[in-house]
Amino acid sequence: MPGKIGSSLSELYLVRLVLPTVSGYALWGGNIDGEFDIFLAEGGRILLYGDGATIDHGESDVIDFRAAAQLLEEGHEQSSEDGGTILDCLNASTDLAKQLGDDRMRDRLTGTDAPLSILYQFLWEEADVPPWQAVKDEFRVLGRWFQERVRV
Structure with a gap:
């Protein structure tokens, strides 16, 4: 996977997060208990770093809530690539809800x-x-909930 940081025991990946009104880069990974990944966070907020030219956009995966929302609005969710964009957002959100212990959002995602x-x-x-x-x-x-949990 591009942007991999760390050893096989604690792999973190540079991901580009595109949220409803902000975007930037975060570290995500770790495979906690073989069940879920975590975001690098402080005080319950994902550390989101600027979307500037210092990071090569081609070297990270993208979790794009804006694109996924647009795909759902336009009814394009059934193609494999488009479905993957939506699944990336759902998976990242489920991981974050687990990480933060937000049972209400976990129920909204997995109930x-x-x-x-x-x-x-x-x-x-x-x-x-x-x-x-x-x-x-x-x-x-979901997009608003996720964005409220980042610190730029």
Whole structure:
């Protein structure tokens, strides 16, 4: 994976986060207990570094909430590449909710009847078509929630 930092025991990756109104770079990884990754954070906020020219955009993965929201609005979520963009956001958000101990958001992401959980299963072809309007509404909430947890 491009942008890898660390040993096999504690791998961190440089990721570009594109949130509703800000973007920048963060470190994400660690594979905690083989179950989830964490973001480099301080005081419960992801440390987000400027989107300046000092970092080569080609050397990091991108978690793009803006693009994912647009794909959902336009109904392009079913192509494999577009679905991957959305899954990246859902996976990162689930990891962050676990990291922060935010059970309410975890339920919104993984609860049995939660629209975003149904979307996740749909993208993996494990569920029928989700309630699209509820998915779009919940994804907007998710983007704002994630952005509120960064420190630029």
